[in-house]
Amino acid sequence: MHLERGEALSYDTSLTYPIAKIDGFDIHLERNFFGITLKETPQKDMFIGQNITADKLPKNVSYAQLVSNLQFVKVVLALYRADRSSPEMERKLSLWELSVFEFARKQYKNYLIDMEVIGTEILNQEMIKDGQKLAPFFAAGFGFMMFFVTVTVLASAIFYNAMDWGKVLVAFGSILCPILSITSSYGIISLFGIRTNSLMLVMPFLIMGIG
Known part of the structure; x- marks a missing residue:
């Protein structure tokens, strides 16, 4: 929105590595992003007056790439945690974990992103x-x-x-x-x-x- 209006970028929200900021809260990306290639961090006022709409974006470049110092990310780690509070919940979580693994192995198809699912139940079954x-x-x-x-x-x-x-x-x-x-x-x-x-x-x- 700031880019389309030609305004300065928000100081409360920034997508930068290793620490990003969302609504003033620091988010440590180094815990989940690996194989990083960085570029120069864009200044908050470098897009003032440019009114960059979607049709003015360079080819294969998104708004996020313009405002971030991340050029390439090799691995993104996403952790999912849940409490096994009862035998029924444990059964449901095990079923969910195995279902995600089967989806990633048999149904998920993407030539750009390779999805790997790892978990205790998956390891046990294998x-x-x-x-x-x-x-x-x-x-x-x-x-x-x-x-x-x-x-x-x-x-x-x-x-x-x-x-x-x-x-x-x-x-x-x-x-x-x-x-x-x-x-x-x-x-x-x-x-x-x-x-x-x-x-x-x-x-x-x-x-x-x-x-």
């Missing part, structure tokens, strides 16, 4: 998906464990001429213990109503490694 992809490796590790236990227990029993049904039970118990540990752990967690998260998917590998 880690769960990656953990599910590791199921074949877990099965292979379990197979190697069965082979190793069977060969070492039975081979040592045969080598020392101490083969009996007790050695078979030892081998079977060594294989069965990690399986029971994993299934009972998931069962107890499910019994308490705790949903599966990304850290729980690492637990079978840890139990197998220790077992």
